[in-house]
Amino acid sequence: MRALPRASSTIGAPGRHTARQGLAITPYLFIAPAFIVYALFMLYPLARAVHLSLYDWDGLSLATFVGTGNYTDILADTRLRAAFGHAGAFIFFYAVLPCGIGLVLAAVLTRAKVRGLALFRTLVFLPQVIAMVVVSVAFKQIYAPDGLLNSVLRSIGLDGLTRAWLGDYVFSLPAVGLIGSWVSTGLVTVLLLAGMARIPAELFEAARLDGAGAVREFLYIIVPSVRAELTVALTLTIVASLKTFDLIYMTTSGGPGSSTTVPSYEVYRRAFETGQVGSAAAIGVTLTVIIFLVTLAVNRVSERGA
Amino acid sequence: MRVSATERTLNYAILIGFSLIVLTPVASILVAAFGPANASAAREGAFHPGNFATAWVEGRFGQYMGTSVLVAVIVVSLAVLLSILSGYAFGTMSFRGEQVLFYLFLLGIMVPAEAIIVPLFFDLRTFGLTDTVWAVALPQVAQSVAFGTYWMRAYFKSVNPSIMDAARVDGASKGRILISILVPMGRPAITTMVVLMFMWTWNEFLIPLVMSPSGEFRTAPLGLAFFQGQYTQGTALLAAAAVMVALPVVVLYFLMQRHFIKGMLEGAVKE
Numbered sequence: 001m002r003a004l005p006r007a008s009s010t011i012g013a014p015g016r017h018t019a020r021q022g023l024a025i026t027p028y029l030f031i032a033p034a035f036i037v038y039a040l041f042m043l044y045p046l047a048r049a050v051h052l053s054l055y056d057w058d059g060l061s062l063a064t065f066v067g068t069g070n071y072t073d074i075l076a077d078t079r080l081r082a083a084f085g086h087a088g089a090f091i092f093f094y095a096v097l098p099c100g101i102g103l104v105l106a107a108v109l110t111r112a113k114v115r116g117l118a119l120f121r122t123l124v125f126l127p128q129v130i131a132m133v134v135v136s137v138a139f140k141q142i143y144a145p146d147g148l149l150n151s152v153l154r155s156i157g158l159d160g161l162t163r164a165w166l167g168d169y170v171f172s173l174p175a176v177g178l179i180g181s182w183v184s185t186g187l188v189t190v191l192l193l194a195g196m197a198r199i200p201a202e203l204f205e206a207a208r209l210d211g212a213g214a215v216r217e218f219l220y221i222i223v224p225s226v227r228a229e230l231t232v233a234l235t236l237t238i239v240a241s242l243k244t245f246d247l248i249y250m251t252t253s254g255g256p257g258s259s260t261t262v263p264s265y266e267v268y269r270r271a272f273e274t275g276q277v278g279s280a281a282a283i284g285v286t287l288t289v290i291i292f293l294v295t296l297a298v299n300r301v302s303e304r305g306a
Numbered sequence: 307m308r309v310s311a312t313e314r315t316l317n318y319a320i321l322i323g324f325s326l327i328v329l330t331p332v333a334s335i336l337v338a339a340f341g342p343a344n345a346s347a348a349r350e351g352a353f354h355p356g357n358f359a360t361a362w363v364e365g366r367f368g369q370y371m372g373t374s375v376l377v378a379v380i381v382v383s384l385a386v387l388l389s390i391l392s393g394y395a396f397g398t399m400s401f402r403g404e405q406v407l408f409y410l411f412l413l414g415i416m417v418p419a420e421a422i423i424v425p426l427f428f429d430l431r432t433f434g435l436t437d438t439v440w441a442v443a444l445p446q447v448a449q450s451v452a453f454g455t456y457w458m459r460a461y462f463k464s465v466n467p468s469i470m471d472a473a474r475v476d477g478a479s480k481g482r483i484l485i486s487i488l489v490p491m492g493r494p495a496i497t498t499m500v501v502l503m504f505m506w507t508w509n510e511f512l513i514p515l516v517m518s519p520s521g522e523f524r525t526a527p528l529g530l531a532f533f534q535g536q537y538t539q540g541t542a543l544l545a546a547a548a549v550m551v552a553l554p555v556v557v558l559y560f561l562m563q564r565h566f567i568k569g570m571l572e573g574a575v576k577e
Binding site for chain 1 (some may be wrong): 313314317318320321324325327328329330331332334335338384387388389391392394395396399400401404407410411413414416417418419420421422423424425426427428429444445447448449451452454455480505508509511512515516527528530531534541544545548549551552555556559560563566567570571
C-alpha cells in the first residue's frame, strides 16, 4: 500500500537517515489531536455504552448489574421486538425499494440519451440535503387529514381511501417508510447513473446485434456492470434506515401505539423519557452491531458474485 | 444509441414524472409557507411573505440560527483542521500501529449517534458539561473527524510522492510541505469535506436534542421541532420556519452541487 519511491529516497540520503528516524514520533504528533477528541467523544462513550448496557439503571439512583438481561429483553419485550421488526420494514422502504426504482430509472435514462439529465440529477439529489426535520414537516402536512394526499384522493372520487395516514395503525408504517423512499431514491439513482455511464457502448451494440431486447440488456449487461455502485447504494441506504430517528420523532413519535417505533427512537425514549438507561444502551450497542454486520454482509455478497 | 420516438417520449415522461414526485413535497411546503396563516390573513390575499418574519420572531429563530452557526463553525473548523493533520500522517507516513489506528477511525464512520449518545449525556452531566456549546459540538467533531481522516488520507495518498520528495530535497519540513504545498493543492478535496461536514452539522438532530436539555443551545432543526410542538394550529408559519431551516444547506447545494454529489458518492467506505 505504501508508496515505494519515498523509501528509496531515504536510503539515497544517508546523512538525513538518522535524523528522520529520530523523528519517529512525528506521525503520532499529527494524529494525536484528532485521536484525543475522537477517543474522548466516540471510542470512550462506545465502551461506556457496552458497560452501561449490562446494568439496570434509571439514570439517577444506584445501578444494578443484570448481565445480558437488557439484551435478552430485546427478544422478549414486545415493543422492542416490534421496533426491530419495523427496522426491517424500513430497510425495505429506504434501501430495497429505492434500489429497485433507481435501477430501472437509471437504466432507462442511460439507454436513451435524453436532454436535461444534469437538471434531473440536481433535482432528484435534492432530498438528500434537506434536513430530515424539514422533510418531516412537509410530509406531515401532506399526510394530514385535510392534507394534499387526501385532497387528491377526494378529487378523483376515492373518498373511501382517505384517512389520517400517520394516525393509522396499519398505514402509518408504510406512510413513514415512503418518506424514506423519497429521500433515498435520488441518491441511489445518481449513484447508479454514474456507474452506468461507465459501461462501454460496444457492450450494448454487441447485445443488440445478438438480438437482446431491453429486458435482457437490463438483466445481463446493466445490472452486473453496476454491482459495485449497487453495493455502495445498499450500504448507504440500509445504514440510513437504521439511523432513522428525527423522522420518527417529528412525525409519529413511534405511534400510534408502537406501530412505527424503531430501535433508534427506543434508545431515546428509554434513556430520556422512561428511565431505562441500561436498556437504551443495549439497544444502541445492538444497533451498532447490526450496522456492522449488514455492511459486512452486503459487501461480502457483492464480492462473491463478482 | 438509437431509440424509437415512442421510447424517447416515454423516457421524457418518466423523467418529468419522477421530477414531479421529488418536487411535490418541496413545492407544497413553499406554497404553504407563502399562504395565509389564519382566516383573517386569508381575506387579505393569497401571498404572504410576511410569514417568514412572523415565524422568525415567534419561533425565536434568530437565536436558534445563531446557535446553529456557532456550532457549525466550531465543528467544521476543528474537524477540518484535525482531519488534515491526521490524514496527512496516515496518507504519507508509515509507522507502527498505523493499520490498527486507521481502522479505529473507520469504526467511527459506522457507529450511529444512538449508540454513544446515552453514555455521553450521563457522563457529561456528571461533570456539569451538558447545556454547553461543547457538549453539542465535540461529539459531532468526533464523528466528522472519523470521516475526515478517511477522506483526507485518500487525498494525501493520491498525491504524487515526487512532489513531496522534491520539497524535502529543498529542505522543507513535514509541516512546511503540508501547509505550503499539499493543503493549497488539495483545495477541491478539502472544499468537498467542508461542505459535507457543514451539511451534517447543520442538519444534525439527536445530539443537540439530548446534549442541551434546557434548550439553551438549541440549533435550528430543534427550534423547528419545538415550534411544531407549540403551534399546532395552522401550517403557514411552521412551513415558513421549515423553509428557513432548510435554506442555508439548500442554497449551498445549488451553488456547489458537484461537491455534495461527489462527496456523498465517493465518501462511502469501500475498503
